[in-house]
Amino acid sequence: MSTPENRWLAETGGTTGAQYAQRFADLASAGEDVHGEATLVDRLLPPGARVLDAGCGTGRVAVELARRGHRTTGADLDASMLAEARRAAPHLRWVDGDLLALTAEELGAPFDAVVLAGNVVVYLTPGTEADVVARLAGRLVPGGILVAGFAADRHVAPGDLARWCAAAGLEPVQAWAGWDGAPAAPGDAYSVQVHRRPAGPGSAGAGPVPPSRPA
Template sequence: GCGTGRVAIRLAEQGHSCTGIDNDASMLTEAQAAGPDVTWLLADLVDMNTLADLAEFFDLVVAAGNVVPLLAPGTEALVVAAIAQRLVPGGLLVAGFGLDRDHLPLPAAPFGLADYDRWCATAGLTLDQRYATWDGDVYDGGGYAVSVHRAGPVVH
């Protein structure tokens, strides 16, 4: 989820309307204190499509900080599908996460990029770009990837 809200708060400061979702109340308490103009929801990402407080659809969903590898094992594809259902046509899912022990707070990666891309494809998302860093460095097969998947057909 959004954790302490660093990304959502920065986007809101730039004029974007943001919603942060996390299932850790202590993280959301910090997020709310730092970003009172952001909508914060206490929930599990796998349940985001059943939230009464979440009626909107999004142009962009950002999953930064190893969100996907830290999901409960076995829920990854369900969360990707839930996110995809909340994207407008042409909307983007941007997820950055580690792929090896050096880039994860885990002893090993719970899955690889092929798995993640398959979950995205099953959810109707198409890989648009992949980078090695959040700064847009070319992905060369290293231990960290930032993947940009688009809802609907790829638009060039």
């Protein structure tokens, strides 16, 4: 039986980093807000939180969160994307590799938050999704949060992510229909979810998550 190919690499060939970076540069130049993910995640965290941008691509979210004072690490298996990330922010930590295979030694100390933006969940290697979520959940501090956003009209439904998170021992906290904090409803084309690793007795964790739409 052949090993399934990563969906992102199968679709792009791992060569689209420069084009992807230019696309968002053009959007920013046109006055578009390209930091919606970072804005929401920033509001969920205390100052100076440790954040893993899992499937970081060109580093757009990690770089912006670092600019806002958080300690960020980005990880991705697309070398062309990471080349753009390193070019944009050589002072930040960028890790090459599949999210399923990354080790604690490569990633460093546990994180207050793991972020999966930009349809990372949709582009994981088929059949590895639950294992990836479990691996990332294991890199959270007690009370730390996993924040994921993805197109819900493809092959991953909101309930799939919720199931994988529950299997990994995470508790559901909040769900929205987009990074702008629009309320979630059945049939949404996009899903943003927050799940938390339970905090042990006396654990500080990542701090409280707002129970409603972000300001």
